[in-house]
Amino acid sequence: MKMQAESTIKQKTVSQLPSHGEIIDFEIKLLIEAIQFRYGYDFSHYAQASLTRRISSCLKKFELGNVSELIPKIIHDVEYFESFLREVSVTVTEMFRDPLVFKVLRDKIFTQLQTYSRINIWHAGCATGEEVYSLAIMLKEEGLLSRSRIYATDFNNHSLAIAEQGIYKAEKIPLFTKNYLLTGGKASFADYYQAKHSHAIMHEELKQHMTFAHHNLIKDQCFAQMHLIICRNVLIYFDRTLQDSVLGLFHQSLVHRGYLLLGDKESLDFSQKKNCFTAIAKEQRIFQKVSYE
Amino acid sequence: MLLMKIAALNNTYKALVIGVSAGGFQALKHILPRFPKNFPLSVIIVQHRGEAVQETSSKDDFLIHHFQQHCQMTVKEAISGEKICKSTIYFAPAKYHLLIEKEESFSLSLEPPVNFSIPSIDVLFESASACYKNCLIGLILTGANSDGSMGLREIHLNNGLTLVQNPATADVDVMPKAAMESHTVDYILPLLEIAPFLCDLMQEEKG
Known part of the structure; x- marks a missing residue:
């Protein structure tokens, strides 16, 4: 042998x-x-x-x-x-990253969301949460926060814990403030956090409308009917098969005519699911669910 | 000597990756427009952009728009998930790393900067080398940091062809010099000879 x-x-x-x-x-x-x-x-x-x-x-x-x-x-x-x-897991994020996208979200999409008595938003792959707080600030300024619930999910528990705390380094604040103003911010960014030592602690009022949960896009299912799903720069790390299955999950989770916001360089062009959505703001990667599949 | 090496290995080059930084726009103007319409390579470029340029995406469009007007080959920005075609010039989008998957398609990543750069030349070159192996040509042009040296070395280790712009003809010579220090460069070419060299090379292959 x-x-x-x-x-x-x-x-x-x-x-x-x-x-x-x-x-x-x-x-x-x-x-x-x-x-x-x-x-x-x-x-x-x-x-x-x-x-x-x-x-x-x-x-x-x-x-x-x-x-x-x-x-x-x-x-x-x-x-x-x-x-x-x-x-x-890649957790690069900042508040109001790509301010123009948030501006279009505020000007175009929020006006549509106004018609709902209760607004469900799913932030899938929220990383350390900066964009979740960005979203809550804009909802507040547009008078929608009180009837909104943001479900912020990630598969990285460490990031999720940071997101839930909502405490960010003070050195980031100038960038966040600059971005905030570019989105058409209606107040002062300083109104939304409390500075303590070298950190900024986000206000409790914003957190009251957030639910943080562990969710793995690869194996977990949809858990509520959403009016808006935000999933930016997550799909770029997946192959086409997985992208299609995640887009299917989003389609299933969205209400009729619900909105989907993807990352700056993410496209539906190569996806089998491209006919499930129609582009509302092509440059900003904002799509709307169409009902047939 | 080079052509013998190619014939012996029976290489057919499929892609050319280019890394360029400071002074890059001027350098590329002497290269890209001189490739014929049906140039049989996919040309994939990481051009570092300054912070100020990254602020607005319109500058990105400018670079692509300019070369679309002046090149015979198709010019576009690389899109995540896109299958890579030949006779096409692709630019890495600003603020993302550009990688090449084994099935010859693009992927993007927001990992931290490599060599202070995003997109990083090393990231493109290393993933391209893993995909194309000895069917890859790597080219380092003018620039002010050492990004690309590791990637060029990787291409050499996979028996690809490695080219560097002669530092004397470079706007900023740091990047070509750094690449040469790895001692894995097959050809050091003056800027104006790069395009003719590549056109001849592909012509030879055909014949």
Whole structure:
């Protein structure tokens, strides 16, 4: 038996041996399978190039030599997995990011939402929550906050905890203020937070209309009928199959003529679901649900 | 010598990735318009833009608009999920990293800047190299930081072809010099010879 095994190994000539890149791809496949088995998170439909990149920077941070070393740690240590999730999820966000988008939301979409007696908004992939507070501020200024409920969800519990606290570094405030004014802000941004030491604590009144919850777009279902869904710069990390399934979930969650806001560079053009939505503001990526599928 | 290498490996180049920073607009003007309409490569470009330029997306449109008017090839901004076509020039959108997936399509990412840059040349080059392997050409032009050096090295390790603009002909020579320090550059070319070199190369391949 042993002899046979050795001869099999010898049969693989140098040119047949997998390259460095192929070995990494194989290791990542094993890692994805391990995570799926152990925690039920399926990373197999993530855009692989950026996922591979984030896993490599994770290795550097954890001071590991290769992807395989990550696998036993993730299988046996839940906390290690949580910190892995934190590393591989991208949480870059700011208040009123792309102010023009928020301005169009305020001017065009909120006027439509006014007709509802109760407004449900789902912020899917809210990261550390900056845009959730941005939204609440605009709803307040347009007189809609009292009848609104914002469901802010993410699969990264660490980010979600930060979002729920609503405490941000004071050094970010000048940028947030500048953005706020560009959205057509009607008051002073300083009206919405309390400065304490080097932090800004967002007002309680805004938080009263928010519900934060863990939700994984890959496996979790819809949970309420929404009038507006905001999901910006999340779909860019998914492959087309997963994008289509998430867009299907959004379509299912939206009321008749409900609105969907995507990220600046996200398009429905290549999606099977493109006929499920019609563009309301193409530049700002605001879409409306059409009822047939 | 080079052409022998190509013939021996039976390479067919599929894509050209270009990294360019300060002084890039002028440099690209000497290259892109000289490619023929049916140039058989996909040309994918990361052009660093200054903070001021990033503020308004209209400047982005300007860059693309200008080259649309002056190039024979199709020119457009890369879109997330889009399949990459040949005979087309793609620019990375401002404020996003541009990556290439194994199935030869684009993806975007908002990860933190790499080498203080988003989009980063290294991010594009490394993912392009993983996809196209030895069918990739990498080119570093004028610029003021060292972004792209690691990516060019990666292309070399995968047996792709690596080109650098001769620093003496560069508006800012830091980026080409940094790329040369990795000792993985196949050709160092004066700015005006880059387009003819690439056109000849693709012509040779055809013949």
